[in-house]
Each structure stands twice: as C-alpha cells, then as structure tokens.
Amino acid sequence: MNHFHYRDGKLHIDETAVETVARAVPTPFYLYSQGEIVDRFRAFDGAAKRRLKSHLTCFAVKSNFNPAIVGLLAKQGAGADIVSGGELLLALKSGIPADKIVYSGVGKTAEELKLAVETGIKRINVESAEEAVLLNEIAVSSGKKADIALRVNPDVDARTHDKIATGRAENKFGVDWTRARELYRDFSAAAGLNPVGIDVHVGSQLLEIEPFAETFERAAQIARLLRADGVAISSIDVGGGLGVAYKPADAALSPDAYMETASRILGGEDCEIIFEPGRFLVADAGVLVSRVVRVKQARDRRFLVLDAGMNDLVRPAMYDAWHNVLPVRQGGEDRIYDVVGPVCESGDVFGKARVLPEMKAGDLVAIETAGAYGAAMASNYNFRPLCAEVLANGGDYAVIRERQSMDDMLKNTRPAP
Ligand SMILES: Cc1ncc(COP(=O)(O)O)c(C=O)c1O
Structure with missing residues (x-):
C-alpha cells in the first residue's frame, strides 16, 4: 500500500523521484x-461492502478539497460530506452526484440551506432546532421537502485532541441526544422536512475502537426509540474519525476492525450506514516537499530552516501534531535539528530534535502524512502564497494546483478610499 519509498537512496513516489518533481515545481x-x-x-x-447490506462512503471534503482529488474519489464511487455552500458547489463540480452528498455544520446560512434544498442533496444533517425551523421555511417556500437527519450529540469522549473532539456535551455540535424524540416529533409535523436519518460524529483522529463502539451503540439506541415513535429512519450516518499513524509508535485501527464493530x-x-472518512483516505497519501533555506546554528541547537511554514501546514502549530520529516536524499552523518519554517511566530516549528542526515541549503525534505488538513488549512499568513499541489500516479505526475502568484494574492484588494 505504501507508494512512497526510497530507491537508490532517493525518495520516490511510485516510479517518480521526488527530486525530479522538485526540479519542475517550485517548493x-x-x-x-x-x-x-x-x-x-x-x-x-x-470493508464496508463485505459486511453491510447498504452503505455509502462520503469523503469529508474538508480534509482535502482539491477538485482533482475529490474527482478521483468520485470516480471510485465516493459521495461527499460537505460543510459549506462552497464545498457543495465544489463536490458537484468534481463529479459527485447530489444524491450522494450529505451536509453537516452548525452555522449553515439561509443561502446555503436554500442551495442544498434546491440541489436536492441526499441529507441535510441538521444541527439545531433553530436550523430546522429555518430549513422548513426555505423548503416550503421552494415547494420542496428536504430529507434530513438530526445530528445528535451522543456525549462520548473520543479520546483525541481537544480541538478535534466534537461529541461531548460541551461541544457546539449537534443536539443533546436526549432531545431527539421531541425534535423528530416536530420534524415529522413540518411540511418541508422529511426526517429520515440520524447523524453522529464524535471527533477526528481516533485511534481506539471504544469511542466508536459507544457512538454506534448510542445511534442504534436512538434509531430504535424513533422507530418505536413511528419515525421511518432509513439511514444512520456515523461521521468520520478513523485515525492514521502520524508517529511510528501510533497504532491506527484498520478499516476492517472499524467495520467489524x-x-x-x-x-x-435495517438502515443504510453512511460513513464520512476524510483523514483516513488522504492523510498518508500526501507529503509536503520543502527545501532547506539555511541551517542556523544557535547556542544549544541547530535549526533547519525550511521554505515551508505554518501557513502551508498548520497542524503542528495548531494541534501540536507530530509529522515525520524525511530526507529526500538519504546518506550523510546523522545530525539533530529543530525543523522550523520562516513564519514570524515561535510556533512555526515542524518538529524538535529530529534526527536527519546532515543537511545544507538547497536540500529537500518531505513532511509526511500531510495529505489531510494540510493544503486545506493553508493560508496567506506573512503574505506567503498558497503552494502548488501535485498528483503522482505510476511514472507520471501533474500539477493539480499552481502556486499562487503575487497577482492572485492581490486580485481582490482595492485601494483605500
Ligand atoms: C461532521 C464531520 N464528518 C467527518 C469529518 C471527517 O473526519 P476525519 O477526517 O477524521 O475522518 C469531520 C471532521 O472533523 C466532521 O466534522
């Protein structure tokens, strides 16, 4: 399964040497x-197909919204889990049919809800009673009935980083699960709503099965209660969250273990089970290739200063996330480096005390497991351009997003009045 490997001491992606790409694409x-x-x-x-009568795998577009990647997954039969009107348009444009799109998010605007209703997507995962009232008005005035699921907050501790845990009572997501029956009664009476599903998502980067099991149990319990109330529940959306191994010591769950549970x-x-994986599908498929700007010797440490910064990959600064840093060319004596970016923040650090072969300006490194929440969370901070994205396959590669130019970055600015 691993498409990144060393051949003759040089990092390759399939048949292509990373150095070859770096000669043609700016780092x-x-x-x-x-x-x-x-x-x-x-x-x-x-793994889902082998075990479940009916399921749909909806790629969480937020994890990587490059249209070439969304389109690639569309061709494999994936649906999309979206969280904004922009992602809805992008998913459609990338070839995902409307009847495979599910829409979550606590802050959907009237405009976004209207777009979703008019497009006729598979499910709008409603996250509050207030949202349901607005959605009903919009659907009625469009002469439609929206297929909805209530996102319930199951109050499960996902045992992941605080900033990506979403299923505890204190989180903003979903509605307290104990209110589900009351709300579905209201939904059933609303002319513009067709309550057909339940939705949960307890967090991202889960490495243990127990929080998933607890969540699934809660969803099954709610489905049974609602059915007893006469609500025709036909889908259970269990969200995403399947984690990957960022550190060599991380033990990620296999899709088989997850699906077995x-x-x-x-x-x-007797429901269609909807999955919303993001990270699992794309994290390990991407690296951030960066060039050493300089090696800076300080009193007690050596800094490897890269041309990539926290604006390109914010996960280490934002979540204290660990990413392996690999040399693109092996060989040379081991040295210990603090690997940092050029951004004017002390938090612009990719890793401390990392062992790498001796490096000099111009050498290349690859920051691993960067395919999810990497480019998707990049910014122009320090007025730095969004970097290029390249997709490699076998012996070929193609630029699937050009690096931003200065003109691109200034395009929508205007002079002061
Ligand atoms: C509602 C929802 N579904 C799916 C996902 C994707 O999660 P992951 O990338 O961990 O699979 C997220 C991400 O946080 C989410 O908020």
Missing part, C-alpha cells in the same frame, strides 16, 4: 499519491 509543494488514495478508498469501502452494532438496524 514548497504538496505531493500526493493517486494510488494510495485509491487503495485507501477501496480498503475502506470494500460498525456491522456488529449497526448491521441489524
């Missing part, structure tokens, strides 16, 4: 493996 750039994305989708979706708990519910 830093994201480099993705098409094969890895396809393998991952097949592993996930195949899903089918054991939800398989008998």
Whole structure:
C-alpha cells in the first residue's frame, strides 16, 4: 500500500523521484499519491461492502478539497460530506452526484440551506432546532421537502485532541441526544422536512475502537426509540474519525476492525450506514516537499530552516501534531535539528530534535502524512502564497494546483478610499 519509498537512496513516489518533481515545481509543494488514495478508498469501502447490506462512503471534503482529488474519489464511487455552500458547489463540480452528498455544520446560512434544498442533496444533517425551523421555511417556500437527519450529540469522549473532539456535551455540535424524540416529533409535523436519518460524529483522529463502539451503540439506541415513535429512519450516518499513524509508535485501527464493530452494532438496524472518512483516505497519501533555506546554528541547537511554514501546514502549530520529516536524499552523518519554517511566530516549528542526515541549503525534505488538513488549512499568513499541489500516479505526475502568484494574492484588494 505504501507508494512512497526510497530507491537508490532517493525518495520516490511510485516510479517518480521526488527530486525530479522538485526540479519542475517550485517548493514548497504538496505531493500526493493517486494510488494510495485509491487503495485507501477501496480498503475502506470494500470493508464496508463485505459486511453491510447498504452503505455509502462520503469523503469529508474538508480534509482535502482539491477538485482533482475529490474527482478521483468520485470516480471510485465516493459521495461527499460537505460543510459549506462552497464545498457543495465544489463536490458537484468534481463529479459527485447530489444524491450522494450529505451536509453537516452548525452555522449553515439561509443561502446555503436554500442551495442544498434546491440541489436536492441526499441529507441535510441538521444541527439545531433553530436550523430546522429555518430549513422548513426555505423548503416550503421552494415547494420542496428536504430529507434530513438530526445530528445528535451522543456525549462520548473520543479520546483525541481537544480541538478535534466534537461529541461531548460541551461541544457546539449537534443536539443533546436526549432531545431527539421531541425534535423528530416536530420534524415529522413540518411540511418541508422529511426526517429520515440520524447523524453522529464524535471527533477526528481516533485511534481506539471504544469511542466508536459507544457512538454506534448510542445511534442504534436512538434509531430504535424513533422507530418505536413511528419515525421511518432509513439511514444512520456515523461521521468520520478513523485515525492514521502520524508517529511510528501510533497504532491506527484498520478499516476492517472499524467495520467489524460498525456491522456488529449497526448491521441489524435495517438502515443504510453512511460513513464520512476524510483523514483516513488522504492523510498518508500526501507529503509536503520543502527545501532547506539555511541551517542556523544557535547556542544549544541547530535549526533547519525550511521554505515551508505554518501557513502551508498548520497542524503542528495548531494541534501540536507530530509529522515525520524525511530526507529526500538519504546518506550523510546523522545530525539533530529543530525543523522550523520562516513564519514570524515561535510556533512555526515542524518538529524538535529530529534526527536527519546532515543537511545544507538547497536540500529537500518531505513532511509526511500531510495529505489531510494540510493544503486545506493553508493560508496567506506573512503574505506567503498558497503552494502548488501535485498528483503522482505510476511514472507520471501533474500539477493539480499552481502556486499562487503575487497577482492572485492581490486580485481582490482595492485601494483605500
Ligand atoms: C461532521 C464531520 N464528518 C467527518 C469529518 C471527517 O473526519 P476525519 O477526517 O477524521 O475522518 C469531520 C471532521 O472533523 C466532521 O466534522
């Protein structure tokens, strides 16, 4: 499954040497493996297919919204999990049919809800009673009935980083699960709403099965209660969250282990099970390739200063996330470096005390596991351009996003009055 490997001491992606891409594309750039994305989708979706009567795998577009990648997954049969009107248009444009799109988010605007209703997407995952009232008005005035699921907050501790845990009572997401029956009664009476599903998502980067199991149990329990109330629940959306190994010591769950638990708990519910994986499908498929600007010797440490910064990959600064840093060319004596970016923030650090072969200005490194929440969370901070993205497959590669130019960055600015 691993499409990144060393050959003759040089990092390759399939048949292509990373150095070859770096001669043609300005660094830093994201480099993705098409094969890895396809393998991952097949592993996930195949594990579901083998165990469940009916399911849909909706790629969480927020994790990587490059249209070439969304389009690649569309061709594999993926649907999309979206969280904004922009992602809805992007998913459609990338080839995902409306009847495979599910829409979550606590702050959907009237305009976004109208777009979703008019497009006729599969599910609007409603996150509050207030949102449901607005959605009903919009659907009625458009002469439509929106297929909805209530996102319930199951009050489960996902045992992940605080900033990506979403299923505890104190989080803003969903509605307290104990209110589900009351709300579905209201939904059933609303002319513009067709309550057909339940939705949960407890967090991202989960490495243990127990929080998933607890969540699935809660979803099954709610489905049974609602059915007893006469609500025709036909889908249970269990969100995303399947984690990946960022550190060598991380033990990620396999899609088979995850699906075994899903089918054991939800398989008998006579519902379509909807999954929203993001990170699992694309994180390991991408690296951020960066060039050493200089090696800076300080009193007690050596800094490896890269041309990639926290604006390109914010996860270490934002979540204290660990990403492996690999040399693009092996060889040379080991040295210890603090690997940092050029951004004017002390938090612009990719890793401390990392062992790498001796490096000099111009050498290349690859920051691993950067395919999810990497380019998607990049910014222009320090007035730095969004970097290029490249997709490699076998012996070929293609630029799937050009690096921003200065003109691109200034395009929508205007002089002061
Ligand atoms: C509602 C929802 N679904 C799916 C995902 C994707 O999660 P992951 O990338 O961990 O699979 C997220 C991400 O936080 C989310 O908020």
